[in-house]
Amino acid sequence: MKSQLSSDCGRGLFITVDGPSGAGKTTIVRHLAQMLPAKGEHVHLTAEPSGGPIGKLASELTETVTGHALACLYAADRYHHVEHEILPLLRNGHTVISDRYIASGLVIQRFDGVAPQFLWHLNAEARRPDLAVILEADPEVIASRLTERGPHNRFQHTPGSSYTEVEFYRQAAETLHGAGFEVFKVDCSSRPPEQSAAIIRRQLTQLPARCEVLTG
Ligand SMILES: Nc1ncnc2c1ncn2[C@@H]1O[C@H](COP(=O)(O)OP(=O)(O)O)[C@@H](O)[C@H]1O
Numbered sequence: 001m002k003s004q005l006s007s008d009c010g011r012g013l014f015i016t017v018d019g020p021s022g023a024g025k026t027t028i029v030r031h032l033a034q035m036l037p038a039k040g041e042h043v044h045l046t047a048e049p050s051g052g053p054i055g056k057l058a059s060e061l062t063e064t065v066t067g068h069a070l071a072c073l074y075a076a077d078r079y080h081h082v083e084h085e086i087l088p089l090l091r092n093g094h095t096v097i098s099d100r101y102i103a104s105g106l107v108i109q110r111f112d113g114v115a116p117q118f119l120w121h122l123n124a125e126a127r128r129p130d131l132a133v134i135l136e137a138d139p140e141v142i143a144s145r146l147t148e149r150g151p152h153n154r155f156q157h158t159p160g161s162s163y164t165e166v167e168f169y170r171q172a173a174e175t176l177h178g179a180g181f182e183v184f185k186v187d188c189s190s191r192p193p194e195q196s197a198a199i200i201r202r203q204l205t206q207l208p209a210r211c212e213v214l215t216g
């Protein structure tokens with residue numbers, strides 16, 4: 001029998017998880033990666049910025065480069081990430097989960113004043129995921145998680161940034177949905193991360209039929 005999430009046409013599933021800092025992306029993708037593999041299934045966990053040359057450069061420059069230049073750098077990393085890491089794995093039938101992808105590109109550089117339309121055009125040709133998960137959460141909850149964990153970047157230092165970020169992700173989800181992406185929102189304010197991962201796992205079984213066997 002074929003395993004649960006593998007592809008009959010030699011193409012794996014591509015799942016992306018985006019959302020405000022502190023919503024629980026990194027925690028949830030780890031749970032999801034543990035939950036997904038069926039017999040013989042390969043699940044590859046990746047993230048953006050990627051570990052490739054452009055991703056490393058983008059990471060190094062995030063504190064000092066701003067606006068359009070940084071948006072282009074992150075978009076360049078995204079296209080390179082797809083071509084050199086994600087696509088080869090999908091072609092081998094692997095499931096790929098990315099912690100941050102297009103939605104982050106539509107949101108984070110807005111903190112530097114870059115227009116949403118510019119960000120959309122920059123990202124519009126990146127490979128579409130089979131499921132674009134957007135984590136939602138109460139801004140107060142994620143602000144307190146960030147205070148406990150500590151901010152990861154300069155965008156999180158502005159007071160009230162969690163409120164702005166939650167609203168920007170809501171708009172990004174609308175943009176992606178409007179462009180025909182399979183968008184799935186999960187509220188992570190109060191449920192434990194493993195429960196959010198289980199909800200995403202269940203949603204994968206509801207995807208419109210392609211050639212995957214999703215017998216859950
Ligand atoms: N559902 C949750 N409930 C309580 N705390 C959580 C939950 N999800 C994540 N956390 C905690 O919040 C912090 C941020 O989680 P993380 O996965 O790093 O978020 P992100 O990758 O979205 O920034 C971490 O300290 C994590 O342990």
Ligand SMILES: Cc1cn([C@H]2C[C@H](O)[C@@H](COP(=O)(O)OP(=O)(O)O)O2)c(=O)[nH]c1=O
Nearest residue numbers: 021022048049062074100104105108152153
């Ligand atoms: C993917 C992406 C990341 N970034 C930056 C923001 C952060 O410095 C870093 C992601 O850090 P990360 O550790 O994922 O943040 P957090 O865990 O707090 O959610 O990459 C962008 O600015 N634009 C992008 O499109």
